[in-house]
Amino acid sequence: MPETDLDQRCINALRVLAMDAVQKANSGHPGMPMGMADVAYTLWTRHLKHNPHNPEWPNRDRFVLSAGHGSMLLYSLLYLTGYPLKMKDLQEFRQWGSRTPGHPEYDIELGIETTTGPLGQGFGNGVGMAIAAKHMAARFNRQSYPLFDHWVYAIVSDGDLMEGVSQEAASLAGHLALDNLIYFYDSNRISIEGSTDLTFTEDVGARFSAYGWDVQEIDGHDCDAVDAAIGAAKAATGKPHLIICHTHIAYGSPNMQGDAGAHGAPLGEEEVRATKEALGWPSMEPFWVPDDVIANYRLAAPRGERAEAIWRDMRTNYEHAHPEEAQELARVLAGALPENWQTAIPSFRPDNGPLATRAASGKVLTSLAPVIPELIGGSADLAPSTNTILSGYGDFQANRREGRNFRFGVREHGMGAILNGMALYGGIRPYGATFLVFSDYMRPAVRLAALMGVPPIYVWTHDSVFLGEDGPTHQPIEHLMSLRGVPNLTVIRPADANETAAAWKVALERRDGPTALVLTRQKLPILPETAKAAMEGVARGAYILSDSPLDRVDIILIATGSEVAVTLAAQKLLQDHRVGARVVSMPSWSLFDQQPVFYKLSVLPDDVIRRLAIEAGSPIGWERYVGSYGDVVGIQRFGASAPYQRIQEAFGFTAERIAERAQQLMAE
């Protein structure tokens, strides 16, 4: 298919819109869209299977702009091919309340598949989507019914490939032989500081070959070469595909092409004009695009509608041929949990215990696995320690796409980005596990899940200094507090097995953001109160676990997780000293903060000003609940390597010490 004059104008339209929008906003990144316009045009008009009139079509190809700073490329393509993004939106690029923020933000109604910008994340998201596509195909496709049968495309930059998160995801994608991935590497050899010769001189192609990828190398300004490379990638099975596209940043700009200055700043009015002239653009009017260019791009909609119509016919026939599967598919795509799934949640009695909450979580998973087939997940090489194997459901591997257990390897960050892609894909409920201290390794991905409002579930075990002998490198201190600050991340630290079961219920019912389950390594008693009270109590974030044994509340003891049991023991000691202590279990700040005032006051009444919080972590923030007359039993130093009972003593987390601190408060 030789390139026509219309093709060339369609490509240049992408360059012009990027230049104009960045110029108008006086802020943004014109260079990348200008450099990747040929690749993007070829992909979007000759290959991408999508329906701009139904961005949610489940069998669409996915397109991820991992180099999210080039957002204008994506916005232009969405506008031009007829998604509900208008010229007015492009003109409001980077303005308050616009639909075109500086970096793409997940909005499936507009066709934006994921939020990108922090580099390397989109790379991992695409891997997650490819995994999900393979798994959904294995679960639902039947002979003659390839319901899930599409590609996952991404544009990735030098910066994406320098980031460790992409390297982790690339290694796993190669291992898993995700041949439905086709990534375009925008090799323009320019990053913010200048030429990549400054710092990035490795042989990227050889590296990806070493990961087990199929690698091609082309001129990214040659549409036929792009077309041929995509064709070759589609034909080569068994490996993910990297197409290295040699490009020039700010292609077409007489003075800025190939210059790092074009990466993240407007070209300037004059250079915009000069570029339009050099490109032979017929008008200097900002945002002007010829009608035939728009018409050509808009062919995407009828093409997409036809493709989707054929698929819908197939799905209708599938409903007849495989009614049960079809019903199940409709359910999981709607994100609904199976009917009566809650009845499978186990309940625990004190004589079942003691049980670490990680072990309780494992039991909950074991009970739920048969009931919720879309529940899949794994661990960053800590499955035995995090109790996250779904026993009997096999591993997801290259030769076993129906497997529900994921072996992420020692790749926490990659796991986080991949979980986001899996959750974005739909039809599955992914979880991922590691030690709480290693949540630090995956924070950027966790933050993006919260920002996007997608619901992966994190199982973070070994949640305090009481993991013991592994020592301070493995002992979280600031983590609970710091995770509570992430907007839209629900953090739950259950006190025993029943609170753990309740926490899983909250996590699974949540659809609009991620949930972190923070679990112990060490065994905990199963509390007599929780079989009845935990299910509602955890959902409310905090509740009265055991009220004052006296006829008054002298002091409120607020504890979380493993500190609840020892606080109950302290309550008894205080009773001996005629101090009436109420014990509040507070597994989740954010859930409690969402409760109506009357409920909050019923748990923490204003007139009880003596309050003591007990949590084996940074005390920062507890003042919110204990007030000016309260105190916190927390930890303001790094931990220590020793058996945990010794650490409990040394750090003051015994019933005696807690009771003492409470009495000191009473005396003040």
Added chain:
Amino acid sequence: MPETDLDQRCINALRVLAMDAVQKANSGHPGMPMGMADVAYTLWTRHLKHNPHNPEWPNRDRFVLSAGHGSMLLYSLLYLTGYPLKMKDLQEFRQWGSRTPGHPEYDIELGIETTTGPLGQGFGNGVGMAIAAKHMAARFNRQSYPLFDHWVYAIVSDGDLMEGVSQEAASLAGHLALDNLIYFYDSNRISIEGSTDLTFTEDVGARFSAYGWDVQEIDGHDCDAVDAAIGAAKAATGKPHLIICHTHIAYGSPNMQGDAGAHGAPLGEEEVRATKEALGWPSMEPFWVPDDVIANYRLAAPRGERAEAIWRDMRTNYEHAHPEEAQELARVLAGALPENWQTAIPSFRPDNGPLATRAASGKVLTSLAPVIPELIGGSADLAPSTNTILSGYGDFQANRREGRNFRFGVREHGMGAILNGMALYGGIRPYGATFLVFSDYMRPAVRLAALMGVPPIYVWTHDSVFLGEDGPTHQPIEHLMSLRGVPNLTVIRPADANETAAAWKVALERRDGPTALVLTRQKLPILPETAKAAMEGVARGAYILSDSPLDRVDIILIATGSEVAVTLAAQKLLQDHRVGARVVSMPSWSLFDQQPVFYKLSVLPDDVIRRLAIEAGSPIGWERYVGSYGDVVGIQRFGASAPYQRIQEAFGFTAERIAERAQQLMAE
């Protein structure tokens, strides 16, 4: 040098001590030390240049156990070669207060070069040490005086190489041609979940070749092969070296060799016995080591003392030949700043402004660069945005080791781990820069700097939603609060150029932990008060910037960073309403918390209970300073893409809105 029976017993002693210590602690990782005993013995007895009687000898080889879970290997080597680590210490492995915690913790007196355990970190530390060695050599070595002339060795595991942080560091090490690095990859093909076939099947050797490393592959149980590989690595210049050692985890154990179960749990009394038998170990007594084995290892001390003596002679001659350089070397090795360096710190006047604090920081760096030659650093591809180029001092590159500017690439995590290695090496003061939101990418390394008590300086700019158009992916919300929770990390958010200068002073004078400078993208006025008050005020963490203009203090307004100027404007508005507001600038919580009570009370007197904190970030924790009757102007959601003035209005960070909130508080 053929392996003798004594060699074999020396090697087996490492296996026996690891088994016995883990067994006694009933916790730990015996498999790796047993698998890597041959490599470790060969390295430590035939190659490693070190003096157990002076672990701080500057020209020693560095040895990093990146696979820190194999800590018993390191402890055994240190005990056997005669460092001040005793048999008693080995017997107290993983116990409270012992010198042998679960994972190695930086302790140069014992010969422990860095804290490891969180995987991939040691890999990056070694790269930082190799960089530092090259730089120190370029700065101080002279013809006939190779004062810095040694190797950096590390043992790295499958897990280390799966982590993104190691991949970032490896790519940079290849680019920088760090041929003084020799890494042993313990390729035992076992991780916690089982065989690496589950998830890690890439061609590691090919990947490292792609990064530009020299790669060899050997039988890790063949001492002569190990010896020869080290020799070959030393002879091959221009590339870092990876020696892939094929090993068996838990080598020698009849039933556990090659088993994932031997990774992280004691072998069991019976298997320990069986292994000792299989190894032909003469005694079943725990911790028993033959005298001739100890004597053989202890040859390290006289050998090391001789080597160091020769080096000391060279240094003495150097003192005569190059007295100025020798004096300068003594100073930087002692970690002392140059005399009168503070006089180079610039001061700013209101008519110099407005100035972003990132720009002020750049000016401070420019002023200090000629005065403090050991100040070196760079950015993760954001040098122009973070203002961190030391102009005129060149880049550190393969052909320019004296360069003081580092091009870390888009590798924040690698940068963090490398900075730690540079700081550990001594003689230099490294800094690293990125946007505050991307501190998330480097958190695990930041935490380790704090845990080790080494002083890299972080320059984190674009510190709030007021970075504007880049939008929520780039706008920190929870970061300030979450970083304040890291023990021993000093976080400083200066309010203007003078506070920025004072913050640099605090950071440079700090020797026992890292400091984060949190700086604005947007311009800020230079406040009239700070030229005089900032130097002491910042060092104290908080100070009265502008006291109530009335004869009483009705309310205290506490602000940080960019919110201070707008709070001063609010103070004026309040005065018009006859409300006397004191404005406290609080650039650092931790510095303020360390002040004596009388000082704290002078800034925040108990009797003023109306207090309002103003900070463009998560409000969590501010209750500590505003108390039960206070309030916080903070942000509890993600940000937005728009010009920053629009965001200031929308998020309530204008003088009018702050004054309103203060008046509401007054009315309550």
